Amino acid sequence: MGTVSGARAAVDVLLRRLDPEVPVPAYAHPGDAGVDLVTTEAAELAPGERTVLPTGIALALPDGYAAFVHARSGLAARCGVAMVNAPGTVDAGYRGEIKVIVVNLDPRESVRFERGDRIAQLVVQQVERVRFHEVAELPGSARAAGGFGSTGGHAAVETPSAGTSSNGYAAVGTDREGQ
Numbered sequence: 001m002g003t004v005s006g007a008r009a010a011v012d013v014l015l016r017r018l019d020p021e022v023p024v025p026a027y028a029h030p031g032d033a034g035v036d037l038v039t040t041e042a043a044e045l046a047p048g049e050r051t052v053l054p055t056g057i058a059l060a061l062p063d064g065y066a067a068f069v070h071a072r073s074g075l076a077a078r079c080g081v082a083m084v085n086a087p088g089t090v091d092a093g094y095r096g097e098i099k100v101i102v103v104n105l106d107p108r109e110s111v112r113f114e115r116g117d118r119i120a121q122l123v124v125q126q127v128e129r130v131r132f133h134e135v136a137e138l139p140g141s142a143r144a145a146g147g148f149g150s151t152g153g154h155a156a157v158e159t160p161s162a163g164t165s166s167n168g169y170a171a172v173g174t175d176r177e178g179q
């Protein structure tokens with residue numbers, strides 16, 4: 001069993017500041033999953049517009065780890081700011097500047113970021129590396145191929161053009177098969 005507080009030793013991660021004025025990211029509270037990232041560039045996004053913002057931070061994550069760029073809920077709720085690639089994946093081997101691909105999902109209002117604004121949060125996690133073994137048939141399971149609303153509660157996904165294939169997945173993009 002762990003300690004009562006559940007506190008675990010922090011994982012050491014090497015960090016380079018590519019912009020000396022950027023603060024070293026830090027957890028705001030004990031138990032927080034993410035550290036905030038700031039933009040080093042000002043930007044204004046019209047409704048529906050997206051851009052790639054630099055953070056001035058580069059990492060050397062240990063093997064077996066990855067970092068994920070998530071939205072901040074306050075910005076999302078107030079201004080409709082989301083990550084286009086939610087969440088962005090930073091590989092352990094990536095040594096370049098961490099960038100944030102933001103989109104303004106508000107239908108009416110522009111959003112403006114100033115240099116130094118906190119625009120996203122970074123969550124570092126352990127990730128498994130797997131070996132894929134191709135087989136002709138997969139072992140059975142209770143869920144089988146059911147998905148996309150198969151347990152009810154809301155309308156199952158069905159697109160008039162693509163329909164739903166027998167494996168339970170929406171058959172999107174079948175016209176590109178073999179490409």
Ligand SMILES: O=c1ccn([C@H]2C[C@H](O)[C@@H](COP(=O)(O)OP(=O)(O)OP(=O)(O)O)O2)c(=O)[nH]1
Pocket residue numbers: 069085087088089090091092094097098099100101
């Ligand atoms: O939000 C993000 C997503 C990615 N990256 C960086 C780190 C990551 O390791 C690299 C590649 O990301 P990804 O694999 O998602 O992009 P890709 O389009 O597949 O590029 P690549 O062909 O370089 O893998 O880009 C970021 O800085 N921010």
Ligand SMILES: [Mg+2]
Pocket residue numbers: none
């Ligand atoms: Mg990639």
